[in-house]
Amino acid sequence: xxxxxxxxxxxxxxxxxxxxxxxxxxxxxxxxxxxxxxxxxxxxxxxxxxxxxxxxxxxxxxxxxxxxxxxxxxxxxxxxxxxxxxxxxxxxxxxx
Amino acid sequence: xxxxxxxxxxxxxxxxxxxxxxxxxxxxxxxxxxxxxxxxxxxxxxxxxxxxxxxxxxxxxxxxxxxxxxxxxxxxxxxxxxxxxxxxxxxxxxxxxxxxxxxxxxxxxxxxxxxxxxxxxxxxxxxxxxxxxxxxxxxxxxxxxxxxxxxxxxxxxxxxxxxxxxxxxxxxxxxxxxxxxxxxxxxxxxxxxxxxxxxxxxxxxxxxxxxxxxxxxxxxxxxxxxxxxxxxxxxxxxxxxxxxxxxxxxxxxxxxxxxxxxxxxxxxxxxxxxxxxxxxxxxxxxxxxxxxxxxxxxxxxxxxxxxxxxxxxxxxxxxxxxxxxxxxxxxxxxxxxxxxxxxxxxxxxxxxxxxxxxxxxxxxxxxxxxxxxxxxxxxxxxxxxxxxxxxxxxxxxxxxxxxxxxxxxxxxxxxxxxxxxxxxxxxxxxxxxxxxxxxxxxxxxxxxxxxxxxxxxxxxxxxxxxxxxxxxxxxxxxxx
Numbered sequence: 001x002x003x004x005x006x007x008x009x010x011x012x013x014x015x016x017x018x019x020x021x022x023x024x025x026x027x028x029x030x031x032x033x034x035x036x037x038x039x040x041x042x043x044x045x046x047x048x049x050x051x052x053x054x055x056x057x058x059x060x061x062x063x064x065x066x067x068x069x070x071x072x073x074x075x076x077x078x079x080x081x082x083x084x085x086x087x088x089x090x091x092x093x094x095x096x
Numbered sequence: 097x098x099x100x101x102x103x104x105x106x107x108x109x110x111x112x113x114x115x116x117x118x119x120x121x122x123x124x125x126x127x128x129x130x131x132x133x134x135x136x137x138x139x140x141x142x143x144x145x146x147x148x149x150x151x152x153x154x155x156x157x158x159x160x161x162x163x164x165x166x167x168x169x170x171x172x173x174x175x176x177x178x179x180x181x182x183x184x185x186x187x188x189x190x191x192x193x194x195x196x197x198x199x200x201x202x203x204x205x206x207x208x209x210x211x212x213x214x215x216x217x218x219x220x221x222x223x224x225x226x227x228x229x230x231x232x233x234x235x236x237x238x239x240x241x242x243x244x245x246x247x248x249x250x251x252x253x254x255x256x257x258x259x260x261x262x263x264x265x266x267x268x269x270x271x272x273x274x275x276x277x278x279x280x281x282x283x284x285x286x287x288x289x290x291x292x293x294x295x296x297x298x299x300x301x302x303x304x305x306x307x308x309x310x311x312x313x314x315x316x317x318x319x320x321x322x323x324x325x326x327x328x329x330x331x332x333x334x335x336x337x338x339x340x341x342x343x344x345x346x347x348x349x350x351x352x353x354x355x356x357x358x359x360x361x362x363x364x365x366x367x368x369x370x371x372x373x374x375x376x377x378x379x380x381x382x383x384x385x386x387x388x389x390x391x392x393x394x395x396x397x398x399x400x401x402x403x404x405x406x407x408x409x410x411x412x413x414x415x416x417x418x419x420x421x422x423x424x425x426x427x428x429x430x431x432x433x434x435x436x437x438x439x440x441x442x443x444x445x446x447x448x449x450x451x452x453x454x455x456x457x458x459x460x461x462x463x464x465x466x467x468x469x470x471x472x473x474x475x476x477x478x479x480x481x482x483x484x485x486x487x488x489x490x491x492x493x494x495x496x497x498x499x500x501x502x503x504x505x506x507x508x509x510x511x512x513x514x515x516x517x518x519x520x521x522x523x524x525x526x527x528x529x530x531x532x533x534x535x536x537x538x539x540x541x542x543x544x545x546x547x548x549x550x551x552x553x554x555x556x557x558x559x560x561x562x563x564x565x566x567x568x569x570x571x572x573x574x575x576x
Contacts, residue, residue, distance in 0.1 A: 007454065014413060014457045015420070015434075016450055017442045026454065029512050033455055036513050037402045041467065045474045058336035065334070074200035080427030087423060090433045 002030045101126035102263045106320040109266055110168045113159050120156040120171035120215075127173040127217055131264040139239045140249075140259040142178050143186065144218040155213040168323045170213030175259040175268035178219040179226060179302035180311070182206050189302045190234040191224045193419045193426045193444025203300020204335065205269065205311050205328040212327050217265050221255030224446045225416065226273050226304040228252050229518035232509055233448040241283060244545045247502040250280030250518075256314045257284040267315040267324050273304045274404055275497075275522025277312030278534035282497035282550025285536050287567060289313045289321045292557050293529030294339035296325075297332030305411040306337075308404075308526040318535060318567035325560060344558025349565050355382060355553075356392035356490030364398075366517060368500035370540040371549050375496050378537040378551055381573040392486045392493065396479040397524055403479070404523040405516055406459050406472035413456025416449060451512060480528045487556045492566045495521050497534040497550035501542060521552055531560045535567040536574070 007027045011018045018026055072085055081088040101123045104112065112118040124147060135141050155171035176182060179189040181199035183206075188194045202210065209216075223233035231239040231254035239254040241247040242262040249258040253270025257280035260268050270277040272290035281288025289312055296311040303309060313324035332338045357379065362372060383389050421427040421440025428439035445453070459468035486493060498518055508515040525532035534550035541547070551570055555562040 010454050010457045010461075011450075013461075014417075014453045015437045015441050016445065016453060017438050018450070026451065029451060030454065030458075032511075032513055033405065033451075033516075034458075036516070037405050037459075037468065037472075039402050040399055040406070040471045040475055043399060043471070043475065045471075045478055056340075060333045060336070071200050074198075075423075078196075078198060078200075078424040080421065080423075080429075089422060090436065092433055 002027055002034065100263075102130050102266070104266060105316045106168065106172055106266045106323055107317070109172060110170075113171055114163055114166075120152050120159065123171065124152055124173050124215060127265055131217055131259070134262055134264060137240065137245065138242060138258050138262060138264075139237050140220055140255045140262065140264060141175070141218040142188065142190065142221050142236055142255070145185070145216060148215065151213075151215055155215065158213050167212035167327065169209065169327050171215065172266050173215045173217040174209070175218060175220045175256050175265040176206070176216050177222055177253050177256050177268070177270040179222060179271055180205060180269060181300040181302070182216060185219065187219075187302060189225045190222045190236055191444065191446065191449070192235045193440070194302075195235070195426065197425050199300070201300060204297035204332045206300065208328045214327070220253070220259055220268060220270075222270070223252035223254070224449055225302065225412070226252040226271055226276055227412070227448045227452055229275070229279055229515055230503070230508070231255065232505065233446060235446050238505060241502050243285060243547055244502065247504050247547070248283065250283035250498070250502060252276040252280075253288075253312065253314065254280045257281050257286060257288065260284070260286050260314050260316060267313070267320050269324065270312045270314055271301060271304070272310050272312035272526065273308045274408060274526050275519045277314055278522050278532060278550070278552060279498050279518060281314055282534045282536075282548065282552075283502035285539070285548030287315050287318055287321050287536070288534045288550075289325060289563070290525055290532050291325055291329065291560055292339065292344070292531045294337050295329050295531070295560070297328075297330070297335040297338050299332055299334040303415040305408040306415060307411060308408060310526075318533070318564050318571055321533070321567070322564050339558075344556075347556065347559035347562050349561045350491065352386045352388070353492060353562075353566055353569060354388045354390050354490040355379070355566070356390045356486050356493045358392050358394045358397065358493065358495060361394065361397050361521070362495050366499050366520075367496065368540065371496055371500055374538040374540060374549055375551060378570060378573065379494070381576075382569060385569065385573055387569060390490045392489060394479075394482045394486060394493070394524075396475060396482050399475050400479055400524045400527055401516065401520050403472040403475040404519065404527060405455075406468045407476065407527070409452040409456035410460050410469050411456070412449070413453045413460065416445070416453055419444060476527045479524065483524070483528050483530060483554065484556070491562050492553040492555050494551060494553050494566070497521060497552040501540050501547035501549050525554050528554075530557055531555050531563045533563040533567045535570045537570055538574070
């Protein structure tokens with residue numbers, strides 16, 4: 001059984017706030033979803049997935065995929081806050 | 097012509113365009129006018145685009161000069177699910193968190209469609225980020241089923257399915273992570289397809305579950321689906337998960353198919369009795385046409401949905417971590433940087449993304465990952481083997497696309513697990529990475545309305561041609 005505290009903790013890990021009003025509903029649903037997916041627990045599976053997969057190189061050759069700066073303005077135009085071509089964010093490390 | 101231009105199939109329209117019975121402009125105007133008239137009621141489109149005069153003229157010129165050599169999709173108006181990026185257009189994934197997000201580049205699929213001369217009528221509605229089976233989870237209101245406005249069109253590509261079914265467009269693209277093209281196609285009475293994992297580039301597609309997602313096709317016939325698929329398939333240097341040519345052997349496509357039916361799945365609890373009767377009747381007709389029905393067993397399929405609802409939330413929670421209010425999309429600002437993240441994500445995500453992010457965070461957390469995620473992955477490997485073994489006895493595997501016809505709005509919204517059960521049949525193809533198609537097999541009557549139901553075929557990896565052939569076989573017996 002998940003508790004409201006568990007759900008709160010997961011939400012904090014996922015950078016989401018769950019209000020008190022929603023918390024009870026989410027906790028209840030969380031339990032019913034886990035009960036459903038938990039049916040896998042009783043499965044005793046042969047180890048078919050354990051053998052080595054057939055590997056192939058999926059990397060493209062080194063090089064420039066497109067000319068430098070091609071998308072800069074389009075991407076920077078969507079920044080919530082910009083300083084020239086830089087993305088402006090709050091100070092992360094404080095000095096006091 | 098007896099049909100209005102917007103009611104044609106892609107193949108019919110392409111022929112009419114080349115025969116000069118119809119101009120690209122007339123075709124566009126017909127679709128656009130019907131879309132503008134019907135969308136307030138259906139909400140299939142989140143945005144209907146204005147005519148792109150240059151593209152319309154270019155398509156017409158190409159058909160005039162190249163004739164039969166012009167790509168079939170040249171001049172054909174299509175619907176594009178709003179999680180597929182078209183440069184300069186909003187791509188919101190039907191989420192508040194991306195409501196103002198403008199695509200900075202074309203997805204590879206769109207680039208290929210532009211090259212083929214296809215036209216885009218608008219952005220179609222979906223469940224937020226593709227999370228749902230009804231479009232009720234769209235942040236911009238649900239889409240209605242054209243066959244009965246009190247019912248859902250299915251989802252998540254419900255907008256694309258409703259747009260094709262109501263003849264607002266000739267065909268549409270969606271994405272399919274657990275059934276998101278096939279289940280709405282079944283509920284709306286059209287054909288829906290999910291190709292082999294890696295057949296189509298996902299560069300420029302808003303990710304949901306990266307080991308499951310594929311771009312899918314929705315159309316009025318299996319022949320149209322084949323064209324929609326062929327136009328955008330292929331290896332892409334910008335997506336390392338795309339398959340190189342020749343990864344899978346080209347399938348032999350016999351005229352008469354061996355159709356494998358897992359009776360234990362078809363007869364499980366929760367499958368509508370009338371729907372099952374339609375399924376059995378369709379199989380009988382196929383048998384009469386010389387196709388063979390083979391009994392097969394896929395025991396692990398009973399655990400497929402449980403496995404899916406571990407893998408998907410896990411991958412979704414990782415994919416959705418990128419929406420943090422920093423670079424694009426909804427950006428709330430609080431006291432600290434942490435507040436910026438919390439407020440943007442809390443306000444930006446709807447209930448279902450939050451639910452799945454929480455589940456995903458849980459199943460990936462230390463102490464639980466073996467019991468859940470790794471167990472689900474192992475289940476998936478066994479399921480893949482079962483299907484591959486079954487294909488020694490049959491060419492395709494058949495079952496109903498969804499356990500029942502389209503349900504009513506609100507019927508399942510109080511119970512997430514009931515909603516998840518909509519995908520019980522379709523998720524198997526995403527978990528195994530195999531191509532799968534839903535084709536209309538008939539209808540069942542509910543409360544005086546005829547509601548379409550779909551037959552679902554799964555084919556081996558790379559054997560799209562077998563899936564198309566099976567769908568055509570159903571179309572043949574239906575019209576006979």
